[in-house]
Amino acid sequence: MVVVNYLLMCLIFGTTFLAIKIGVDAGVPPFFSAGLRFFIAGLLLFSFMVWRRKTTITLFFWKEMFFTGIGLTFGTFATLYWAEQYVTSGIAAILSATGPMMIMLIQTFVLKQRGSRTAIIGCVVGVIGVTLLILPSFSIVINPYWMIGCIAIIIGEVFYASGTIYTKHVIQTFQTVSPIALNAAQMMHGGILLLILSFFTENIEFESIITKSSIGSLIYLIIFGSMVGHSLYYWLVTKTNPVFPSTWLYISPLIAVVLGVIYYHEYFSWLTGIGALTIIVGTLLVNFETLRGLLRGKSSHIQDVEKLAE
Template sequence: MALVSLSDDKFRLENSGEAELSKVTPQRTKLVLNLISVYILWGSTYLFMHFMTERMPPLYMAGCRLLTAGLILYPFARFTGHARPNKQEWLAAGLIGILLLSVANGGMTVAVHYIPTGVAALLAGMLPLFIVILNWLTFSKVRPTKLVMAGLAVGLVGIALLVKPGGFRTTTTESWVGIGLIMVCNLAWATGTLLSGRMKLPTQMVSIAVQMLVGGGLLLLVSLVVEPVTLTSIGQAPTKAIGALIYLIIFGSLIGFSSFSWLARNAPPQILSTYAYVNPVVAMLLGWAFAGEALTGQSLVSALIILAGVVLISFGKRRG
């Protein structure tokens, strides 16, 4: 009997191990696929924002993109059983949507008119710097570690080298407008990110949908006031702009945000943060390959310095 019992236990143990392995492998595959999605899709959005707004007003197109994505995602979320948000949740998600999408995403859509898409992505990759400083000064009041401070210093050196004449081109007034806009975008995204953990929000999918509805709706309203457009101006958009708009709705907003949301819930923070290093590289290569943007030696060196600063910040935060 003992031999039979031992054999049965071994059989159960082997089956249990195989079951666990079968669970781990799909999870790991899902992790890799979602990482690739965020790496490639979010890295490509800078180029497609440029294509979308070459001949169309940027705020109008950004508003159409986000509002359409929200109108698709919200009914889907409700149909799949997610609860309707209450008034407090609508207000909280709406505020986050204004910061992340109306200000940050809308501002980035305008900024790519003034600077190359690769440079825009590289400057947007400095978001960890803004989160660390803002959290230190206003939210947690916790002083960053020495490694984080070193990363901040390295990142600032990289930015200084990038915007120095000859970095990506002679820094004109238009270039500074683009750089300033991205700094505002980073500040808005950092604020929205830090507030997200301190506010009562609906379920993840509903929250994203509400953010898109409010953020995109506000962008469209502002566009109707400040840009020469009407609600039907989308009918005048060239085929290239419509194609880029559809790409950004499907791959940038719906799939990209879904992948990021899954990673935020299931991946370690140090893995999730790697998108900040990869997106600028993808954007710079795509801008060089498809938009004729130059890659100078100085811009490449500054890119490496900025990314090194972001890496130091991430390692410093993990150790702290």
């Protein structure tokens, strides 16, 4: 079940960078678009869980939901959406692939946790692979906004890594609460913060919101990118560790290239193939211990919790 959900999450998230780019290029203000996406998705999921009596409304008002929302939703996606006005979705995917490395760095140097040498090497290999994969697909014109956009995405990944690590604490605090309900509550908080930021910084024009591209992008991101994808991500964090689910960031550029070749007849070079292979190797190295435990069936805690979740 863990492997199946991981692959499904990778497939969904692999398309979200392009979906975000389509919405931003259609003229929808980035903060408003991100806020609307996450608030609606979170509200729908949270309402469903309350209706099914899997959680209560009081969950939304716990401070842990607010802090998780700042890390996983507000900080990560405020920077990503804004940056995709100036950088391509491919470059955004490359820079977002620094997420697992950020987690490793925070755990090692801030939390003083000893990291596996194999996992650290895997992070480095994965980032190299993503770079090789995307390198033939774009040309970079250096300008100030391009540089600021790149830096913004990296800052967003610091938020992302911090939120992912903090999620472990939240799950331990709310052990009886469904991960889907926890995810929904944090998305609502992040969405509200994004909408507040949009209110003070953006000029929203109704005409740009009702185009086919903007509506299609928003619906896809709400249903698949947020409600399905982020729920799977949150679930995987509870079953494995903070690093394992975040390695989808290595797979997403591969999916983007495949879609480009199939639907847009984009060029596929030998360098792209080497990059794809390097990504797979890096992902395996990062998750070597976790995957070995799953394959040998020695991770009894993961299996017990998974049975309860089902």
